Amino acid sequence: MSLVARSLGAAGLIGSAARGTISIPHIDYLSILPELIMLGGAVLMLAASSLVRARMSPATATGWAVTTAGAALVASLVQWYEVGAHGPKVTVAGAVAFDGFSVLVTVLVSSATLVALLATHGWLGREQVHGPEMPVLMMVSATGAMLMGAANDLIVVFLGLEILSIALYVLAAFDHRREASGEAALKYFILGAFSSAVFVYGIAFVYGATGTSNIPQIADFLARNVLLHQGLLLAGLALLLVGFCFKIAAVPFHMWTPDVYQGSPSPVTGFMAAVAKIGGFAALLRVFVSSFGLLRADWQPAIWVIAAVTLLFGAVVALVQRDIKRMLAYSSINHAGFVLLGLEAATARGVSASLYYLFAYAFMALGSFAVVTFVGGQGDSRHDLGSYRGLGHRHPWLAASFTVLLLSQAGIPFTTGFLAKLSVVEAAASAHSVPLAAIAMVSAVVAAFFYLGVVRLMWSPAPAGSEIPAPVTASVTASAGGGEVAPAADAVSDPGGDPAGASDLPGDLGAAPSPVPAAAAIAIAICVGVTVVFGIVPAPLLDFAHKATLLIG
């Protein structure tokens, strides 16, 4: 496939010199249709809003964006049948791959974006954020993630990474009323730009060592040549790995994650946790397994160590967090370790297990952060664990949904989270990485503690003397309760910050708890539905991931 692409490219170049005409590469538009829809929808929305005098209302903005994401999802499902019928191929002069892997990533990104947009809607209304910017930036960012999944050339991976990241930097800074939001954006930006520079340097080294930046051509080169001096290539590989590890938040390149997750607006955090991780892992899996598969003996030990440290560090540090967003940030680091397990196996089974894990993880993360967005209340400030005490009595359905999502993250049977953990551990064990699989299971047990801590807090009775507990009372009770509460309940919120937060919230302190916005309820319902339905009937999704892996071009 790649050889054909290369010879076609060369023929085009020679032909153009001879005849004075320029032959352009053939572009198969179906293979980039979801990207075009997503980007086109975003650009049209910006154009339309600048032509109309009134600020676009949240309902219009969300409606437009959700329709666009839905259209991209339909287009990617059409792609799936096309790939199944006619097999994988490369297009746009070998820069973009069109195969099962790319289509699965596209399906996943567009559905995750759809859910994230719905979850954002309630926030837009509550914080009185009008205008199209936030959905537009999310759609642009999603385009970057799709491009990373379809990239067949290292420079396209880089472009996808930057489209994804630059939009996310702005999204992180979006809540200009909270100082933390800007700080999160700046931290994310500096470390993101740093990791991109490292990544580009890695591309330069790999290009210098192999003479190409095309992913299949690199694999071809390595299959046909034995390098006498591997130093340059391995240095490039290491730099690429560091760049990716920043993006997927693997230890020791994770330090930005808790701060950025905590500071960004909650719906943005959910989007970031799902889509940025999907994009990063998609490119990481393709580059390492397909380009550098022959060098696996060189990179597997590095991934082994990174995966082990990521699994344990994420789970242990999450135990002591008092802020739900920081806790979920460390939990996402732990999840990244599990996905790395599939990469470390470096087998088709491992890749398909990783893809399945990403699928399960994306919906668990989106649903959890949708709940966090709602509980955060106006000003997006109530994120200490005390705010979750008694949630089961105020919002039984919301608490039940959050319980399902947390149990799934912990890996309880009959959820996608359980099957995802099972399949990556199985893949690792069958690839003779039994110690790593054991570490993964230990980390899952540790992680279960803090997930169950939140669940217990939600269903524990509301503090006496207050039917609708404000964070102040919740935290006072938690500190008074002392030893008998779960470790998570030791989380005492900052007493200085809470009265201000509570005084902003006369509605929440009244008799009736405020209802969950309809769009957010739909988003949470979708996430819970995916988690439970595919947990009980796993065959379709497992099959999807398996076929996608077999169809790598």
Next chain:
Amino acid sequence: MSVPGAWYLGLSVILFSIGALGVLVRRNVLVMFMCVELMLNAANLALVTFSRMLDDIGGQALVFFVLVVAAAEVVVGLGIVVAIFRRRRDTTADDLHVLKG
């Protein structure tokens, strides 16, 4: 006079190291930005050098992509810096301490 390609690579490694070190040790956000730019341009220099050594135009084409992305990144980065430091006296990263735990 001809200069061996390895010299350019050496220069690129030096520039990249200065940039990386600068991001890690300097505390002024604007200086950190400049250091990131230095790293990206070190990568560009390496790409062009390899492109000459391999006699392949591909590497030089990649440089354009990197340049465009670097420009876009600076625009967004400076926008964020302006938005944050409008309310502050100087652009020192150590002053950012709302988020920790």
